[in-house]
Amino acid sequence: MDDYLRPCENYGDRLALMTSGDLSDPELADVMRHLSECGQCRSYWKALQDDHKALTVFTRSHQKQVELVESNVIARILQPEPDRREAGRTSWWRWIMQTKSGRLLAGSTAAAIVIFILVFMQGTSGTFEAWADVIENVRNATSCRCRARELGSDRHEAIKTYSPIGFSQITYEDGEVVERYFIDFAAGTMIHAIPPLELAVSMTVGTKMIDRYVEKDPQAIFTELTALDYVDLGQRRVDGREAVGIRAEGRELVPELVENAEIEAWVDVKTKWPIRIDIRGTSADGRIAKRVRFDEFEWNIPVDEDDFQWNIPRAYDVASGIEIEMDEPHAIEGLGGFARVMDRYPPTLAYEQIRPVVWKQLGMRMLTTDVIPEMHRIRATCSFYGKLVREERQVVYFGDRVTPGDPDRVLLRWKTDQDDQYRVVYGDLRAETVNGAALLELEGR
């Protein structure tokens, strides 16, 4: 079965295109020639054809539903205006009364109205009535480009591009490009380059990690923010435009970056698009603070695959073969890698608080192909930790007191899906599942 999973590197994509007859004649001739010589690719090709047939049959079995969708929607939109309203009322009422989802929606709507009255009438007093439009705009945007800069430092700024197919970031220092990131979601690849030092790291990124990149885009942040218990900041001029703002704070906002975060978002009253998002992060003891501003937003810009790929120049020193993912094994690997470089575990798993610690200890050595991959790995560890915080898994990290020389002490723990079961990672990076009583005993050591 492994044969199926490993066609020759140069032919995998072309065999996929051949399945649906989408190769040009010269390409086809080349692939056919290869198939006649390669048993492995022949097995792969045979399996592809079987899957193709099965999927085609599966698709056809749903054709009736697609036709119904099409005819129902067209019938609704082409009905004359008055009739449509009448028919709409009748069919909607019938739908509400006769379907489970209809009754559910009716119940949810009633609940939403009550919540709206309770929350909006008391708190926000209707200063801006178009939040629904703003949220809809943001949620349905196909892409977004914006500037990000740390407040208090005029030397650096980054241009970030978010889209469903990839993410890119170009960081400038006094107008010169000092850093480039390219993540291609479909290919599952990430390149991090530092042009002034002519070095780059090429990584493969797992699907969970990619999902997290998608979740962190400004669209998601904004949508998440508006779903929280936020404070209405009223209306004022922002960047020369009339804007309304909201603010929310809490540990659960971006736990993988900072221990406490406060997010402020401002929206153009006229266009109903966000124009500024400020994130202020602080460590639990209030010693480390970071304030980042996202502005100069452009929404729905055209993007294509090339925007998220980059050919690393030949002169660059490149580290490759690194894989990052947001799961337990990679999280443990991240901790191990960090300890190898720093001789200790990070004091916290909030990434923005780890960076200054590393910089202080390693200085410019942080920017080498030995250390940069470890920074990406520990960042994946932080993302895993953040996910556990958001899922309210009772996650606790003891990196400020447990070292690689403490094999039996708990370094990280969280609650599993099972009742009274906890996953524990020890100082020597062994992991096991224990019950609550055992955890209590372990944490008492």
Added chain:
Amino acid sequence: MREPNDAELVSAASHGNREAYASLVRRHASRVYAVCLAMLHDPDDSQDAAQDVLIKGLEKIHSLRDGNQFAMWITRIAQNHCRDHWRTQKRRDELLHKHSQETSVASESSTPDLSDALARLPDKYRLPLMLYYFDGQSIDNLAKALDISRAGVGSRLARARHALRRLLEKSHG
């Protein structure tokens, strides 16, 4: 006569031409249904959701600036709509004290067919695969619709099929 492209249809639809929007529905209903099925896994729920998404598309068409992006835009609306559906479902399940674990354990222990395996594919793989088969279009058209190269489409489909095959093999021991 040349068929109008998506941008021309979007422009006409945003000026109130419902026939133009009906043409967009004919062109993209299978895509929207495929996205909904990929995310909701239930044919009836997906049919309802796809209808809602396409109606919502008409209501919001004026906010789409670049008509050439209609396919991506309506896909995004479908994804958001389905995520909302999940959340509602989750809240309802919580209210009814249903233990989601029971459902997932049950489905894992039964022998899955292709539909189950598709449902378990990660979104990243499932969506392109569903879009490809449901759209029934050439790789070139799909590449255009997804804004990626032909090779990129081939690569995604190959990976999706790998993942699907792995799931089927795993479930069959």
